[in-house]
Amino acid sequence: MTYNHKIKVSIVAVAVSVVLAGTIAGCNTDSSTTTVKDDAYYKSLAESLIAKMTVDEKLNMLVGPGMTNANVANLKSDTAGVAGYINGVLNTTSGLDIPASKLADGPAGIRITSTRSDTAGTFYTTGFPVGTLLASTWNPEIVKEVGAAAGNEAKEYGIDFWLAPGMNIQRNPLNGRNFEYYSEDPLVTGEMAAAMVSGAQSEGIATTIKHFAANNSETNRMNVNNIISPRALREIYLRGFQYAVENAQPWALMSSYNKINGTYTSQRADLLTNVLRDEWGFKGLVMSDWFAGDNALSQVTAGNDLIQPGATNFVTGEVPLTVLKTAYANKTLSDDIINRDATHILTQALKTPSNQKYVFSNNPDLNAHAALAKQAAEEGMVLLKNASALPIDSTSGTVAAFGIAQLTTRKGGTGSGDVNTAYIKNIIDGLSGQFTVDSTLKTTYADWYSANKTQQWDAFHMNYTWACSEPDASALSTTEINTAAAADSIAVISISRIAGEGADRSADKGDYLLTDAESTLIDNVSTAFHAQGKKVVVVLNVGGIVDTTAWKDKVDGILLAYMPGQEAGDAITDLLSGVTNPSGKLAQTIPASYADVPSATSFNGVDTNSDGTVDTNYYNEDIYVGYRYYNTFDKPVAYPFGFGLSYTTFGYTNSAVSDNTLNSKGAKGSVTLTTTITNTGNVAGKEVAEVYISAPEVNLKKPTIELKSFAKTNKLDAGATQQLTFTIPAEQLASFDEANNQWVIEPGVYKAYISPSSDVSSTDPVTFTVNSKVVVSNTSSGALALPDGVTESSFITVSK
Numbered sequence: 001m002t003y004n005h006k007i008k009v010s011i012v013a014v015a016v017s018v019v020l021a022g023t024i025a026g027c028n029t030d031s032s033t034t035t036v037k038d039d040a041y042y043k044s045l046a047e048s049l050i051a052k053m054t055v056d057e058k059l060n061m062l063v064g065p066g067m068t069n070a071n072v073a074n075l076k077s078d079t080a081g082v083a084g085y086i087n088g089v090l091n092t093t094s095g096l097d098i099p100a101s102k103l104a105d106g107p108a109g110i111r112i113t114s115t116r117s118d119t120a121g122t123f124y125t126t127g128f129p130v131g132t133l134l135a136s137t138w139n140p141e142i143v144k145e146v147g148a149a150a151g152n153e154a155k156e157y158g159i160d161f162w163l164a165p166g167m168n169i170q171r172n173p174l175n176g177r178n179f180e181y182y183s184e185d186p187l188v189t190g191e192m193a194a195a196m197v198s199g200a201q202s203e204g205i206a207t208t209i210k211h212f213a214a215n216n217s218e219t220n221r222m223n224v225n226n227i228i229s230p231r232a233l234r235e236i237y238l239r240g241f242q243y244a245v246e247n248a249q250p251w252a253l254m255s256s257y258n259k260i261n262g263t264y265t266s267q268r269a270d271l272l273t274n275v276l277r278d279e280w281g282f283k284g285l286v287m288s289d290w291f292a293g294d295n296a297l298s299q300v301t302a303g304n305d306l307i308q309p310g311a312t313n314f315v316t317g318e319v320p321l322t323v324l325k326t327a328y329a330n331k332t333l334s335d336d337i338i339n340r341d342a343t344h345i346l347t348q349a350l351k352t353p354s355n356q357k358y359v360f361s362n363n364p365d366l367n368a369h370a371a372l373a374k375q376a377a378e379e380g381m382v383l384l385k386n387a388s389a390l391p392i393d394s395t396s397g398t399v400a401a402f403g404i405a406q407l408t409t410r411k412g413g414t415g416s417g418d419v420n421t422a423y424i425k426n427i428i429d430g431l432s433g434q435f436t437v438d439s440t441l442k443t444t445y446a447d448w449y450s451a452n453k454t455q456q457w458d459a460f461h462m463n464y465t466w467a468c469s470e471p472d473a474s475a476l477s478t479t480e481i482n483t484a485a486a487a488d489s490i491a492v493i494s495i496s497r498i499a500g501e502g503a504d505r506s507a508d509k510g511d512y513l514l515t516d517a518e519s520t521l522i523d524n525v526s527t528a529f530h531a532q533g534k535k536v537v538v539v540l541n542v543g544g545i546v547d548t549t550a551w552k553d554k555v556d557g558i559l560l561a562y563m564p565g566q567e568a569g570d571a572i573t574d575l576l577s578g579v580t581n582p583s584g585k586l587a588q589t590i591p592a593s594y595a596d597v598p599s600a601t602s603f604n605g606v607d608t609n610s611d612g613t614v615d616t617n618y619y620n621e622d623i624y625v626g627y628r629y630y631n632t633f634d635k636p637v638a639y640p641f642g643f644g645l646s647y648t649t650f651g652y653t654n655s656a657v658s659d660n661t662l663n664s665k666g667a668k669g670s671v672t673l674t675t676t677i678t679n680t681g682n683v684a685g686k687e688v689a690e691v692y693i694s695a696p697e698v699n700l701k702k703p704t705i706e707l708k709s710f711a712k713t714n715k716l717d718a719g720a721t722q723q724l725t726f727t728i729p730a731e732q733l734a735s736f737d738e739a740n741n742q743w744v745i746e747p748g749v750y751k752a753y754i755s756p757s758s759d760v761s762s763t764d765p766v767t768f769t770v771n772s773k774v775v776v777s778n779t780s781s782g783a784l785a786l787p788d789g790v791t792e793s794s795f796i797t798v799s800k
């Protein structure tokens, strides 16, 4: 079903068509038949409507009406479980009839309430794989399809603004919300977010990229002050947002809870106006995160157009609407600011379904979307290890399924990123569907689970998932394990973790490290199965990475399944059986140990005022986040960024620089590279090829390598080849010169490694030369500066 942006006869359109007639280029005066896709049209429409609005109506548009529907202005129909609204206007004097808009979370699918008291019907939505897994597909096309499917569900359930995608950088593996985000790398982050935005917005739904910016931890998230160098902000934490804005124009953006360099992001004009709008050309609306910041007047003045959810800020006690009305009365809030922000909001709201009078069905195609969720999950899971253990031949022997995670399979994380799905396919369901599974073990686990499962509440104590310990020795004895090893052909051990909004993870046993029970299980199962000459495979069903160093040598195969959405069990099984050949690759590094993470000692902040809560987070590793650190400082890792195995093998030949226009076209130039990928194995598969650039250091220090492009092949049959082309625009190649507020490409010889992962040690680079410095763009002078009295040398500990 497509949505063609047709403006049907609406009171709004009719009311303004007279005003607009003849004034907008290319605009048909008959608004009942005009197909309008032009942003300029909606901006003019918004301006003409705002000209008729009272100040109170405008201020009401700048502040949400709260999280319930009790006070929403001109709500035409509600959708239970939305996160917030944008007030509309209904005024018989002016004739204005602008419907309110509805806002719903979140990155893994549309989060609404699935049942309602007034009807027997259900309103389930599809639980797609979490952001990290989607990024691990390295395939923007499938991410775009997921975006379109989620956008369609939003549209068919009456939603206007989708509060997704989440796209903060995975600075540290312990951030509780990493699962919602894409990667430690800004290019992967930006490309995935842009794909998601394009997909959803093709359905006529606004996306809201979030949380802008540097929202990289959850502890004291509403107050924490992140101290970050302007260069690290530009190159790492803002870069993905910039990519998404410039390439996909999201209709909305959510500022974050945290402060950057002393000021709440929602109150920083340099961030929200100078950088976002003036430099990058953002045309959408900016909304706050829920109850963020401490000063409504500075928010709307800085360019945080919309304060959400409105009503009373439970943290500060401020009532934003009252604050703005008082400020207007005493002339500290001008008509210009009000009109500017209201125009930003209304221009976007007018494009969305409620204002377009879209009649929603409450009946999206959940079956088709479930199939897509499964396909995306299979494309993103990462095969980390395979010592001739996989794929499992479903026609020979039985599978011994161990680990309570076969029953506590996690489709996604908790908090606003959770989705109310009709079901989740557990791992044991998937295995049982394709293999003969050991029935004794299956019963052991089922009995233990029903006797021992407990409710595990999220950080806000609002929702729970079922959790359960591993069966103890009385339930699963060594004898039973030995019996299984004798009878079954392979062991599959599932291990899961939950994580979510409002809390960070810990580096301890049970979270980053395995529990003692999990370690013992791996030991006992491996000993028993290896004694019989049989293999052991571990499936990791986790939102963020866990330690693998302590146990990876004890097992024969590891599948990093992440949180794969509602089709988890079937998708995992398709990869284990070889129905689908794995083609996901890591969008984050798995370090050798948590202590090796460059922010291990600074995450998640320090308690400077000794009130018992961390308040200041020094980004001590500067630009050396993730593989930028491990590669530059020669730190061995467990699995490098960009790594992932397949059931086939691939060869890279004829890597070359096919074009370089940087010297002739400067800031408008680009470099083009090509390589030929050959499937050198025996089964069909897809390969991700990654381009890492090693740039010369003239005045600026540089990470040893940085990802500047990537591409995924089609499914190649054994022996088949495909040529891949990578174009790197000047903008993508540039580094941020903080002293001069410029993006620059320094002169010299650049090495390009076209490689299967960020371990480029066995790849011969190709080179290209930049003859003289290229200034790619100038930026706002002094934007995002460190607070007074803080210098980079006082907190940056990682440096060459």
Ligand code: BGC
Pocket (backbone or CB within 6 Å): 083, 105, 163, 210, 289, 290, 416
């Ligand atoms: C989260 C946002 C979410 C919002 C509305 C906030 O607590 O940080 O990601 O969109 O709530 O639910």
